Amino acid sequence: MSIVIDWSIYPNxxxxxxxxxxxxxxxxxxxxxxxxxxxxxxxxxxxxxITSGCRCYTHNSxxxxxxxxxxxxxxxxxxxxxxxxxxxxxxxxxxFSALRREGFNRIGLSEKFIHAGIGKKFGGRGDDDVIWLYD
Numbered sequence: 001m002s003i004v005i006d007w008s009i010y011p012n013x014x015x016x017x018x019x020x021x022x023x024x025x026x027x028x029x030x031x032x033x034x035x036x037x038x039x040x041x042x043x044x045x046x047x048x049x050i051t052s053g054c055r056c057y058t059h060n061s062x063x064x065x066x067x068x069x070x071x072x073x074x075x076x077x078x079x080x081x082x083x084x085x086x087x088x089x090x091x092x093x094x095x096f097s098a099l100r101r102e103g104f105n106r107i108g109l110s111e112k113f114i115h116a117g118i119g120k121k122f123g124g125r126g127d128d129d130v131i132w133l134y135d
Contacts, residue, residue: 003028003078010034012041018053018082020073026056028073030080033118036102037082040116044098049085051113070106070117070126080124081106081117110134 007015013034020026041048054073055063064071070081086092092114099107099116105128108115119128 017050022059040098040102052083054079
């Protein structure tokens, strides 16, 4: 249920961080997303704690109202987005700035996390060049 990935080229991340939290083992994450995420993490020079990566449809339906979002991962869909924990306003600024500099073009902001996704111009499903706020 995973894509073969050489995790040694992403030294700040572990495969388990991107695996569906329901326990199903789903982890089909886009390699372009991972590369951009590693570059943003290196640029920011602060930890990126991934709170949500790939989600199977069952888990996604329990935690999101989106039925076609960046997180969806199954045997035919690849995950194009992750959520990164935010611990302070300064941390939010640093992470947001690094994500934008590395080309992330689907960003959602909340008090506790930043959604970092890639849109159609990178092979993703969602619209390009959008920022949204979570309630």
